[in-house]
Amino acid sequence: MRGFEIALIAMNLLTVFLGPSKKRSKAFLLGLASMNGVVFVLHGIVEGLRYQMVFSYIFVFLFAVYAVVKATVAISENKFTKILKGIAISISILLLTMTSLMAYALPVFKLPSPTGNYDVGVQYTYFTDDQRLEPFLKGSTDKRELSVKIYYPAIQDKSKPNITYFHDSPKLIEVFTKGNRLPKFLFSHLRLVQTHSQEGLLLSDNEENYPVILFSHGGGTTMEVYMSQCEDLASRGYIVVAINHTYVSSATELPGRIVTDRDATVNFEGDPLDSITHIMADDASFVVDKLEEMNAGKVDSIFAGKLNLEKIGIAGHSLGGAAAYNLAINDSRIKAAINLDGAVYAVSDGTKAIAPFLMLANDEYMIQSVMRGEPFMLKLEEIPAQDQEAVASAYGGKEAYMDIYRKQEQAASELAETLKSSDSLLFIEGSSHMKFADIGLFMGPGFRRFIGINGETSSEQCLDITRAVTLNFFNQYLKDETGDSLESVLRQYPKLQKAKWM
Numbered sequence: 001m002r003g004f005e006i007a008l009i010a011m012n013l014l015t016v017f018l019g020p021s022k023k024r025s026k027a028f029l030l031g032l033a034s035m036n037g038v039v040f041v042l043h044g045i046v047e048g049l050r051y052q053m054v055f056s057y058i059f060v061f062l063f064a065v066y067a068v069v070k071a072t073v074a075i076s077e078n079k080f081t082k083i084l085k086g087i088a089i090s091i092s093i094l095l096l097t098m099t100s101l102m103a104y105a106l107p108v109f110k111l112p113s114p115t116g117n118y119d120v121g122v123q124y125t126y127f128t129d130d131q132r133l134e135p136f137l138k139g140s141t142d143k144r145e146l147s148v149k150i151y152y153p154a155i156q157d158k159s160k161p162n163i164t165y166f167h168d169s170p171k172l173i174e175v176f177t178k179g180n181r182l183p184k185f186l187f188s189h190l191r192l193v194q195t196h197s198q199e200g201l202l203l204s205d206n207e208e209n210y211p212v213i214l215f216s217h218g219g220g221t222t223m224e225v226y227m228s229q230c231e232d233l234a235s236r237g238y239i240v241v242a243i244n245h246t247y248v249s250s251a252t253e254l255p256g257r258i259v260t261d262r263d264a265t266v267n268f269e270g271d272p273l274d275s276i277t278h279i280m281a282d283d284a285s286f287v288v289d290k291l292e293e294m295n296a297g298k299v300d301s302i303f304a305g306k307l308n309l310e311k312i313g314i315a316g317h318s319l320g321g322a323a324a325y326n327l328a329i330n331d332s333r334i335k336a337a338i339n340l341d342g343a344v345y346a347v348s349d350g351t352k353a354i355a356p357f358l359m360l361a362n363d364e365y366m367i368q369s370v371m372r373g374e375p376f377m378l379k380l381e382e383i384p385a386q387d388q389e390a391v392a393s394a395y396g397g398k399e400a401y402m403d404i405y406r407k408q409e410q411a412a413s414e415l416a417e418t419l420k421s422s423d424s425l426l427f428i429e430g431s432s433h434m435k436f437a438d439i440g441l442f443m444g445p446g447f448r449r450f451i452g453i454n455g456e457t458s459s460e461q462c463l464d465i466t467r468a469v470t471l472n473f474f475n476q477y478l479k480d481e482t483g484d485s486l487e488s489v490l491r492q493y494p495k496l497q498k499a500k501w502m
Contacts, residue, residue: 001103004043005053009100011039012059016092019063020085026071033067036060050189052102055095105447108192111165111228111438112463115471116235121154121201122163123302126255129286135279136247136264146283147244147252149223151234152303153210154201165193166224171258172251176222179250179260182451187442196231203302207237211311211478212291214284214327215242218318218342218437219276220261222249225438226317232467238474239307243287245280248319269396271404273319274345280323281346284314285331311335311478315470317436318342321359325415328355336477338470340436341366343376344415347407356477358424359415360436360469363497364455367427371499373416375408425499426486428465430457436466457495465493 001009015032018024040060043049049057114120129144166173170191178184213233217223223242230240246252247264268275288309293299295307313336316324321342328337329348339359343366348354361367369376380401383391392401419425432455434440440459443451448459455462468489475481490496 001100002043002047002108004039004047005103008036008039008043008053008056008060009096009103011036012056012096013093015059015063016089016096019067020089026067029067029070033060033064036063047108048192050103050108050192051185052106052189053099055099059092059096104444106186106189106442107444108189109441111193111195111231111441112460112467114196114232114235115467116153116232116237118153118204118206118235118237119156119201120197120231120234121152121203122197122199123150123152124148124167124199125150127287127290132282132286134246136266138265140265144283144286145246145254146287147223147246147254148287149230149242149244150303151197151230151240151242153204153206153234153237153239154198155204157198157201160198160200162195163197163199165190165195165227167253169253169258172222172224172253175251175258175260176224179262180220190442195227196235197227203306209306209308210237210239211308211313211474213238213240213474213478214287214312214314214324215240216280216284216314216316216320216323217242217245217249218316218320219248220250221318221437221439222251228438228463229315229467229470233471233474236471236475238478239303241287241291243280243283245283245320248276248280270400271345271395271407273322273343274404274407277319277322277326277345280316280319281326281330284323284327285333288312288331288333309333313337313474313478315340315474316342318433322346325357328357336474338473340466340470341433343369344411345408347411348414354418356424356473357418357422358426358469358473359419360466361425361427362431362433362435362455363427363429364432366433367425367499370412370416370419370425371501373409373413375405375412377405377408379405419499420501423498426469426490427497427499428457428462429495429497430455431462431495435459435462438463461493461495465489465496468493469496 019032125148127146132144134140134142134144173187173190174184177187215226215230223244230242233240244252247261250261252259291307294301294303295309297304312333314324314327314334315338317340321339322344324337325339325344326346327334334355336356341361361370380388392398395401395404432453434453440453472486472489
């Protein structure tokens with residue numbers, strides 16, 4: 001809970017215990033009401049109002065009415081009024097307790113502060129790939145459109161406000177929440193989360209140019225929920241290009257409209273996850289093409305000549321991690337890649353050497369699967385006999401299902417061999433899949449399991465570890481910094497472990 005929220009609840013409770021006494025003077029009651037009102041106004045101005053605090057707001061109003069009535073109307077004390085007063089006190093305590101729990105369970109959290117010396121600038125832009133039809137819309141002649149959010153090292157300008165979370169778009173938050181099968185109002189307070197970034201800042205001229213990192217989100221999430229990682233990398237001297245993969249993201253903001261993953265109309269033949277991550281990899285390759293144009297000055301941009309396109313890395317979470325792996329084995333422009341807790345589907349053709357590659361996994365299920373070289377897809381014989389035909393038919397029949405399984409098995413085996421040979425598989429003890437994103441902060445400690453975020457290591461610490469590993473790896477391969485090895489990060493965070501292969 002935020003400072004004025006705590007103060008307001010405390011003032012409410014103090015009023016509950018001090019206000020109802022018949023010994024209190026009219027001035028005392030009016031003073032209590034005024035103090036509640038002052039804290040309420042300060043909370044609204046400084047922090048912003050939110051629905052989780054509604055019972056506190058109602059209390060402030062009702063007590064003000066009570067104080068005014070007591071000050072102007074003579075009310076005799078009798079048995080009935082005593083009972084009524086007792087009921088009012090009990091209900092007030094109950095509702096204020098509920099308000100406190102809601103405010104704690106759904107906090108206006110603080111994004112972790114960037115660890116670098118640069119201020120962070122942000123620029124939203126939109127790209128259209130004229131060479132590709134929209135693959136998620138059946139029979140469409142629309143071209144593939146992408147929303148991109150560029151974080152960059154910036155020159156300080158205190159006159160510009162920090163941007164708010166989710167691009168200051170209540171609609172974007174609502175669509176994202178609804179897309180994750182939650183009540184659409186649940187996370188409306190995310191608009192109050194303050195970031196460490198500003199729009200409209202000048203690009204820093206401390207360096208001749210800056211290495212570039214692409215960032216790919218997970219399926220059903222959005223580029224907006226990886227802000228803590230992107231801000232940190234930008235503060236450390238990287239230009240970070242976060243891609244919102246249209247129709248893979250739960251909510252994509254395009255010019256004049258918002259589209260969702262529920263708007264897709266294509267049913268992919270064969271392995272849908274392989275198809276989707278292939279499209280995401282194509283998106284990232286296309287964005288690199290656009291960055292080349294931007295850097296060459298073919299489009300008006302503050303980044304002309306400032307992008308070091310000889311030093312491009314990519315990081316991705318979940319499906320985005322699979323896309324990062326795909327790029328690492330298929331696009332020679334990628335010089336380093338990180339997979340954050342994503343199963344992979346791409347199979348190498350054996351003609352290209354993989355870029356330096358690292359995987360950071362959870363220990364809830366991912367690390368075990370990766371080390372065994374097993375896909376998440378079940379063998380057909382592992383599916384209950386009565387369900388086999390129905391499941392297989394969704395993939396085009398039993399033979400098609402087995403073909404897809406064999407390809408996923410090959411992809412998982414190649415991933416395990418790559419990570420074993422490079423000794424670059426790490427995991428976080430007590431982690432969970434969504435703790436690699438800001439989503440791990442969306443619920444207060446003790447409540448995160450209600451949205452499937454398990455593990456005893458806090459979301460905050462998981463993000464700290466993820467940021468440290470990501471930064472160290474890219475510093476090594478994109479900035480040629482060899483002094484700060486991953487071993488130092490392993491020593492700093494006991495919860496971070498390196499996989500021990502047999």
